[in-house]
Amino acid sequence: xxxxxISKWEMVLLFINGVIGAGIFGLPSKVFKEIxxxxxxxxxxxxFTVFIIIFCLAEVSSRFDKTGGPYLxxxxxxxxxxxxxxxxxxxxxxxxxxxxxxxxxxxxxxxxTDWIILPIPRIITITVITxxxxxINHIGVRNSTHLNNFLTITKLLPLLLxxxxxxxxxxxxxxxxKTTPNFSDFSSTVLLLVFVFGGFESILVNxxxxxxxxxxxxxxxxxxxxxxxIIYILIQxxxxxTLPELASSNKPLAEAAGLFMGKTGATxxxxxxxxxxxGTLNAIMLVGTRLPYAFSEEQQFPKAFSFIHKKYRTxxxxxxxxSVVTLIVSITNSFIYAATIxxxxxxxxxxxxxxxxxxxxxxxxxxxxxxxxxxxxxxAIAGVGVTIWLLxxxxxxxxxxxxxxxxxxxxxxxxxxFQNKKKMS
Numbered sequence: 001x002x003x004x005x006i007s008k009w010e011m012v013l014l015f016i017n018g019v020i021g022a023g024i025f026g027l028p029s030k031v032f033k034e035i036x037x038x039x040x041x042x043x044x045x046x047x048f049t050v051f052i053i054i055f056c057l058a059e060v061s062s063r064f065d066k067t068g069g070p071y072l073x074x075x076x077x078x079x080x081x082x083x084x085x086x087x088x089x090x091x092x093x094x095x096x097x098x099x100x101x102x103x104x105x106x107x108x109x110x111x112x113t114d115w116i117i118l119p120i121p122r123i124i125t126i127t128v129i130t131x132x133x134x135x136i137n138h139i140g141v142r143n144s145t146h147l148n149n150f151l152t153i154t155k156l157l158p159l160l161l162x163x164x165x166x167x168x169x170x171x172x173x174x175x176x177x178k179t180t181p182n183f184s185d186f187s188s189t190v191l192l193l194v195f196v197f198g199g200f201e202s203i204l205v206n207x208x209x210x211x212x213x214x215x216x217x218x219x220x221x222x223x224x225x226x227x228x229x230i231i232y233i234l235i236q237x238x239x240x241x242t243l244p245e246l247a248s249s250n251k252p253l254a255e256a257a258g259l260f261m262g263k264t265g266a267t268x269x270x271x272x273x274x275x276x277x278x279g280t281l282n283a284i285m286l287v288g289t290r291l292p293y294a295f296s297e298e299q300q301f302p303k304a305f306s307f308i309h310k311k312y313r314t315x316x317x318x319x320x321x322x323s324v325v326t327l328i329v330s331i332t333n334s335f336i337y338a339a340t341i342x343x344x345x346x347x348x349x350x351x352x353x354x355x356x357x358x359x360x361x362x363x364x365x366x367x368x369x370x371x372x373x374x375x376x377x378x379x380a381i382a383g384v385g386v387t388i389w390l391l392x393x394x395x396x397x398x399x400x401x402x403x404x405x406x407x408x409x410x411x412x413x414x415x416x417x418f419q420n421k422k423k424m425s
Contacts, residue, residue, distance in 0.1 A: 008216040015200050015224035017152040017279045020159070023196035024232060025253050025273040026104050028239040033247040034189050035181040042186060043236055046193040047229045049386045053350040054200065054225050055373050056357045056383050058218040061204050062371035063360060065213045068294040069204035069287075070353050075298065077356040077363065081413070084300050086352050087291060088409035089345045090201070092402075094288035094322070096342040097198065098281060099330040102126050105277040111254055111270040126330050129278070133285045134323040138314055155279050156231075158272025161265075162257055163234045169260035170241030187393040194343040194390065196232065199280070200225065201349055203287060218371040285322070292318040299420055300413060344402050347390045354383035 006014065031039040060073050068075070070090055075083020106125055109116045116125060181189075200221060210216055235253070239246055243256040253273065258266030293308075293315040295301035309316045357380040373379060391399075 006210045008211070008220060011203075011210055011216055011220035012224050013152040014283060015203050015220055016228060017155070017283050019197060019199040019224070019228050020155060020231065020276060020280070023101075024159075024235055025108065025251070025276065027193065027196050028236055029246050029249040029252040031189050031193060032240060034192075035185055036179060036247075037175050037177050037240060038181055038186060039189065040233070040236055040240065042189045042193055043233055046190045046197060047232070049190070049390070050194070050197045051225065051229075052379060052383045052386060053354065054221060056350075056354045056376075056380050057201060057204065058221050059371050059373045059376060060353055060357050060360065061217045061221070062214045063364070065210075067290055067297075070201055070349050070356075071291065071294055073356045073360075074352050077359040078352075080298070080300065082352070083298070084295070084413050085406065085409065086349060087295060087300075088406065088413075089349050091288065091291045092405050092409075093198070093342050093345045093349070094284050094291065095326055095329045096345065097195075098284045098288070098326045099332075100195070100342060101277050101280055101284070102129060102330045105129070105274065105281070107250060108254070108270055108273040108277065111251060111266070123331055127327060129281070130323055130327050130330070133278075133282050134319060136282065137285050137289060138309070138316065138319055152279055155272055155276035158268050159231060159235065159276075162253060162269055162272075163231070163238055165261055165265070166238035166242050166256065167234070170238065171244075172241075174241050174244065184393065187389065191343055191347070191390045191393050192340060194346055195340070197228070198342065198346040199283070201346065201353070203283065214370060285319075285326075288326070289315055289319040289322045292321055300416055302416065340398055341401060344391065344394050344398055345405075347387050348402075351384050351387035351391075354380040354387070 028039075031042060035042060057070075061069070064072055064076075066072055068087070071083055071087030074086035103126075106116055106122050109125065115121055204217065204221075239252050239256050242260055243249060243252060245255075246252055249255050251270070251273075254266045254269045257269040261268070292301055292305040296303055296306035296318070305315065305318045305321065307315065307317050358377055361376060
């Protein structure tokens with residue numbers, strides 16, 4: 001059993017740290033390049049869409065107090081196969097998101113020296129950071145949580161400075177609408193923006209280590225999400241209003257800060273980006289290493305992955321597996337492609353969680369001590385609708401790669417199921 005050592009406010013910080021990562025340091029320029037000033041509208045639409053999902057997650061998560069998150073919700077609602085697919089998608093999201101973020105971390109390190117983006121230094125940097133975070137997560141959840149608290153604060157301060165100063169240097173002419181994007185491009189941009197809002201669903205995996213999760217999870221989830229939305233919108237406003245070359249920028253926040261705060265401001269933002277990305281990577285590591293453990297506990301993964309270290313009370317073999325796979329995926333993928341694939345897998349998880357809300361209300365009419373949202377079934381149906389809309393804007397090659405990854409998971413599921421039946425017989 002894990003220790004319940006994560007408090008309500010630590011959970012708020014964990015959600016903020018898990019969501020505000022490299023995405024917001026890289027995507028403002030990517031989405032502006034696609035649809036210009038309409039990127040602000042896309043951000044607002046994405047935020048509204050995500051809040052529909054968050055309300056569903058808040059209710060469903062308050063029904064559970066075990067480790068597993070969406071994997072556990074889907075398994076309880078629809079059975080072992082759907083549960084495994086959901087958990088596998090969640091694990092894929094952790095792998096791919098880690099790859100996207102650590103590659104952007106290397107990009108921001110190039111602010112200090114271009115040497116870091118050369119092939120060999122890049123691989124060494126990714127490897128060293130991954131080993132460091134693996135060690136921190138191995139020696140106990142309290143150590144990981146303390147690091148998370150520190151990194152969350154150090155990432156928020158530069159962002160708040162960027163917003164607070166940048167709002168005074170906005171040039172209104174930069175918001176002039178020159179072209180109107182078509183609906184398909186707008187929808188694809190909203191899908192990509194899901195990446196910067198993603199992460200809260202995976203933090204719920206750690207429910208088994210949260211104090212009073214039925215009360216604290218909905219509170220932390222809703223408060224953190226509101227804070228994140230406000231920060232994101234203000235950052236995009238400052239980027240558009242202060243950086244004329246936003247569409248071609250690889251480090252938009254650092255370059256914008258350089259214009260209105262000078263080299264010192266750009267350096268502060270670059271350091272902020274490094275701390276921000278590192279913090280999110282730590283949160284991904286904390287969550288991702290619990291998923292193979294949760295699979296194993298439900299007999300859907302080899303039993304060895306449910307091993308808990310006697311001294312540190314952490315899932316050692318699950319941690320090693322996650323670290324090795326993330327390292328391989330990180331070295332072989334780029335930021336923007338990994339971000340898009342991650343957004344697709346997240347949207348699929350959101351749809352399953354929304355359907356779980358409807359199923360659990362119908363299936364479990366006895367439980368009363370949970371956070372019940374008004375018009376829950378209608379909200380859940382709306383959530384399923386927006387996930388279908390977002391997925392319809394994915395490219396064929398992206399859906400193909402997700403399908404291949406899911407197929408690998410299904411093969412593992414079939415093999416482990418066969419072995420379990422063989423043992424029982």
